[in-house]
Amino acid sequence: MTSARPVPFLKGHGTENDFVILPDPDGLLDLSAETVARLCDRRAGIGGDGLLRVVRSAAHPEARAMAGDAEWFMDYRNADGSVAEMCGNGVRVFVRHLERAGLVKPGEVAVASRAGVKRTHLAEDGSGVTVSMGAAVLPAGDVTVRVGARSWPALHVNMGNPHAVAFVGDLADAGGLLEAPGVEPANAYPTGTNVEFVVDRGPRHVAMRVHERGSGETRSCGTGACAVMVAAARRDGVDPAADGEDATYTVDLPGGSLVITERADGEVEMTGAAVIVAEGTVDPEWLRL
Numbered sequence: 001m002t003s004a005r006p007v008p009f010l011k012g013h014g015t016e017n018d019f020v021i022l023p024d025p026d027g028l029l030d031l032s033a034e035t036v037a038r039l040c041d042r043r044a045g046i047g048g049d050g051l052l053r054v055v056r057s058a059a060h061p062e063a064r065a066m067a068g069d070a071e072w073f074m075d076y077r078n079a080d081g082s083v084a085e086m087c088g089n090g091v092r093v094f095v096r097h098l099e100r101a102g103l104v105k106p107g108e109v110a111v112a113s114r115a116g117v118k119r120t121h122l123a124e125d126g127s128g129v130t131v132s133m134g135a136a137v138l139p140a141g142d143v144t145v146r147v148g149a150r151s152w153p154a155l156h157v158n159m160g161n162p163h164a165v166a167f168v169g170d171l172a173d174a175g176g177l178l179e180a181p182g183v184e185p186a187n188a189y190p191t192g193t194n195v196e197f198v199v200d201r202g203p204r205h206v207a208m209r210v211h212e213r214g215s216g217e218t219r220s221c222g223t224g225a226c227a228v229m230v231a232a233a234r235r236d237g238v239d240p241a242a243d244g245e246d247a248t249y250t251v252d253l254p255g256g257s258l259v260i261t262e263r264a265d266g267e268v269e270m271t272g273a274a275v276i277v278a279e280g281t282v283d284p285e286w287l288r289l
């Protein structure tokens with residue numbers, strides 16, 4: 001990134017999955033992975049699980065083709081600077097920022113992402129944001145998740161980005177999650193994966209922890225909660241496409257709860273909070289690498 005002027009930023013979170021937000025409507029910032037990692041550093045930077053760059057779709061080569069359907073592109077990066085296809089909590093925070101900045105009105109807002117255009121609904125009363133996340137894809141093949149000497153069978157679920165969902169006896173079984181869990185076979189996830197550990201809380205009610213690719217353990221993951229909902233539904237013998245009936249689950253995460261509905265047409269909808277907590281400018285001298 002080269003910039004002589006202070007760079008505006010905001011900080012926000014969705015169920016405590018927190019993000020540095022960089023408004024860059026004309027796509028002028030040259031954001032390297034190293035710069036993203038510095039901004040997301042919790043001690044030496046602003047701090048965040050990831051970064052949301054807010055760019056007009058027409059101004060970004062990866063989003064130009066979506067500009068007719070979605071004016072804004074969510075350029076999402078993980079805390080280590082890696083690029084990811086999609087971020088469920090991030091897209092809610094992204095539209096909350098657009099609304100707060102007067103760039104969109106409450107109601108329907110389409111957002112371009114690397115996983116395609118996502119349709120969102122911003123409640124008039126400023127409460128939650130609902131996102132149509134697309135249909136879950138369940139690639140065939142057995143997957144195993146390992147932490148130390150323990151292992152669990154897992155379900156491979158793709159929500160635009162990859163997930164391995166393991167049902168465990170107790171969320172503490174996953175241990176400290178200071179390192180990425182092992183996932184086998186390695187070739188099931190050529191670009192790595194997010195890993196979810198899940199327990200039951202009641203009928204259509206589960207709780208989870210997540211280790212995110214590129215960010216470590218986070219307090220919430222929207223795409224992860226959608227993957228968990230679909231995995232729990234299939235385990236429970238619930239398949240809305242076959243049953244002809246929508247199914248709704250509550251997914252508790254360390255940072256809050258998300259309500260996930262899988263519709264009979266396959267669409268997975270997620271509803272949850274989205275909050276902007278601060279805004280300011282980044283010192284250009286500090287940002288210079």
Ligand SMILES: N[C@@H](CCC[C@H](N)C(=O)O)C(=O)O
Pocket residue numbers: 017050078083084085086087088089090161162194212213214215218220221222223224
């Ligand atoms: N926290 C996000 C997911 C962010 C991307 C993920 N770490 C990946 O690399 O796929 C969410 O809320 O979905």
